Amino acid sequence: xxxxxxxxxxxxxxxxIVPYLWLALFFLAPFAIVLRMAFSQAATxxxxxxxxxEGLARLGDFLSxxxxxxxxxxxxxxxxxxxxxxxxxxxxxxxxxxxxxGYPLAYAMASAPPRWRGLLLVLVILPFWTSFLIRVYAWIGxxxxxxxxxxxxxxxxxxxxxxxxxxxEAAVLIGMVxxxxxxxxxxxxxxxxxxxxxxxxxxxxxxxxxxxxxxxVTLPLSLPGILAGAALVFIPAVxxxxxxxxxxxxxxVMIGKVLWSEFFSNRDWPLxxxxxxxxxxxxxxxxxxxxxxxxxxxxxx
Amino acid sequence: MKRLGPxxxxxxxxxxxxxxxxxxxxxxxxxxxxxxxxxxxxFSTHWYGALMANEPLLDAAWLSIRxxxxxxxxxxxxxxxxxxxxTRHGRxPGRTLFSGMVLAPLVMPEVVTGLSLLLLFVAADVERGxxxxxxxxxxxSLGFACIVVQARLAGFDRxxxxxxxxxxATxxxxxxxVTLPLIWPAVAxxxxxxxxxxxxxxxxxxxxxxxxxxxxxxxxYSAVKLGVSPEINAACTIMIGAVAVVVVxxxxxxxxxxxxxx
Numbered sequence: 206x207x208x209x210x211x212x213x214x215x216x217x218x219x220x221x222i223v224p225y226l227w228l229a230l231f232f233l234a235p236f237a238i239v240l241r242m243a244f245s246q247a248a249t250x251x252x253x254x255x256x257x258x259e260g261l262a263r264l265g266d267f268l269s270x271x272x273x274x275x276x277x278x279x280x281x282x283x284x285x286x287x288x289x290x291x292x293x294x295x296x297x298x299x300x301x302x303x304x305x306x307g308y309p310l311a312y313a314m315a316s317a318p319p320r321w322r323g324l325l326l327v328l329v330i331l332p333f334w335t336s337f338l339i340r341v342y343a344w345i346g347x348x349x350x351x352x353x354x355x356x357x358x359x360x361x362x363x364x365x366x367x368x369x370x371x372x373x374e375a376a377v378l379i380g381m382v383x384x385x386x387x388x389x390x391x392x393x394x395x396x397x398x399x400x401x402x403x404x405x406x407x408x409x410x411x412x413x414x415x416x417x418x419x420x421x422v423t424l425p426l427s428l429p430g431i432l433a434g435a436a437l438v439f440i441p442a443v444x445x446x447x448x449x450x451x452x453x454x455x456x457x458v459m460i461g462k463v464l465w466s467e468f469f470s471n472r473d474w475p476l477x478x479x480x481x482x483x484x485x486x487x488x489x490x491x492x493x494x495x496x497x498x499x500x501x502x503x504x505x506x
Numbered sequence: 507m508k509r510l511g512p513x514x515x516x517x518x519x520x521x522x523x524x525x526x527x528x529x530x531x532x533x534x535x536x537x538x539x540x541x542x543x544x545x546x547x548x549f550s551t552h553w554y555g556a557l558m559a560n561e562p563l564l565d566a567a568w569l570s571i572r573x574x575x576x577x578x579x580x581x582x583x584x585x586x587x588x589x590x591x592x593t594r595h596g597r598x599p600g601r602t603l604f605s606g607m608v609l610a611p612l613v614m615p616e617v618v619t620g621l622s623l624l625l626l627f628v629a630a631d632v633e634r635g636x637x638x639x640x641x642x643x644x645x646x647s648l649g650f651a652c653i654v655v656q657a658r659l660a661g662f663d664r665x666x667x668x669x670x671x672x673x674x675a676t677x678x679x680x681x682x683x684v685t686l687p688l689i690w691p692a693v694a695x696x697x698x699x700x701x702x703x704x705x706x707x708x709x710x711x712x713x714x715x716x717x718x719x720x721x722x723x724x725x726x727y728s729a730v731k732l733g734v735s736p737e738i739n740a741a742c743t744i745m746i747g748a749v750a751v752v753v754v755x756x757x758x759x760x761x762x763x764x765x766x767x768x
Contacts, residue, residue: 220587
């Protein structure tokens with residue numbers, strides 16, 4: 206039996222249809238359920254809670270019964286919006302610190318002789334392949350009272366109180382910068398490596414001092430790398446749960462942790478869903494702005 | 507090429523010290539005879555022995571490996587299809603939505619992915635366990651797999667595929683005999699990435715799992731919550747060692763492949 210053209214077209218269409226259906230079922234549908242759950246009440250939705258699919262006929266009913274209680278709670282209770290703001294602030298601090306550490310590193314890597322670069326690149330990527338949990342765990346041993354940092358300081362002759370860094374904001378910041386540093390270094394390295402060194406020589410020939418040449422030539426030209434790295438660090442950092450949970454304390458309440466405890470400890474699924482919806486809005490908005498800025502730059506170029 | 511100045515060498519040393527010191531200390535203290543993390547009590551493999559007797563942890567590790575293999579295979583197959591759809595199918599209805607859905611999991615906070623999938627599984631009344639976590643992992647790894655394969659498909663000589671089709675090969679045969687052999691390093695890389703993501707995931711698994719399916723990160727997480735212990739260090743060291751072996755082995759294989767390809 207030979208495969209007719211219709212059969213072939215069907216086969217070709219499967220390439221699109223299979224992943225499409227998968228994503229519609231496991232990405233889009235769950236998201237719709239989260240939205241629906243965010244607008245329902247905790248009292249009627251105590252787990253085990255099984256929302257029934259009511260179909261489009263009930264859509265009118267559903268819209269007229271929209272319950273904004275969860276969202277007004279999010280707006281009224283300072284715990285929630287403060288933890289949103291706190292997450293954004295901590296993610297921004299992480300991004301800046303990762304840039305401050307990552308830029309010199311990426312710059313040095315890009316300036317290294319070409320035969321070293323491959324090895325240096327593998328060395329940056331390797332920690333990323335090791336478990337995230339392990340890397341965070343390693344810092345607990347270092348930062349906890351009488352941990353390795355305190356021991357190292359004591360052996361260097363610094364006597365006194367233990368630093369008590371664990372369960373503070375500093376610990377969360379260190380853990381986040383550490384975990385996300387490769388995401389900053391890789392795009393920076395990619396742009397810096399492609400940078401035309403002739404431009405720097407030209408600047409030097411024209412009398413620019415190294416610092417001036419860096420500020421007026423290298424830095425502006427590496428801006429795309431900085432933006433890409435910043436996005437790769439900032440976005441996952443906002444919704445981070447594991448690092449603030451393991452390294453942070455009672456005053457480092459990030460929104461990912463709030464969602465987690467609303468769900469697992471308070472078992473308030475509708476409120477957890479509302480937190481998720483707002484978190485997405487908070488994250489998607491800067492992304493769309495970033496994308497538009499990039500498009501505009503590309504149009505201008 | 508000029509030699510690196512002292513400032514840049516310092517930047518390299520400090521940067522890599524920051525990246526590697528925590529991992530090095532963790533490995534070193536897994537061989538510590540003393541239970542105290544800051545006191546060096548001599549070299550010992552005692553904790554590795556203790557680890558081998560830790561049934562729950564070993565069970566969780568085995569579960570995570572099986573889960574990683576199945577979900578990475580699913581994610582790579584779906585991701586490769588998605589990459590083909592995006593690079594070879596031109597415009598099709600709902601293409602923007604499609605590429606959005608493929609890429610969205612890359613920026614989705616894990617807590618949101620986990621919560622939304624759990625709500626789906628509850629709504630559909632499926633028993634939660636191995637398969638729900640597998641589906642969840644395949645779904646968020648799919649986008650990563652797609653990007654890796656897509657990069658390879660974009661930079662590849664289409665005339666080879668066209669030649670095969672001119673010679674009468676069906677699209678399926680063309681894919682199997684021309685495209686797949688050419689993109690397989692990317693497919694392998696995508697699989698490894700998806701496997702690592704699955705093995706690494708705590709948050710999505712915690713949401714979507716059920717009784718009897720506790721993954722290795724979930725076990726490690728609850729152990730870490732109880733405090734630092736040399737036994738966890740030993741478990742971490744084994745995992746780091748396994749990853750190092752696989753990554754170094756894969757890059758050697760890839761290098762040999764590239765050499766033989768000319």
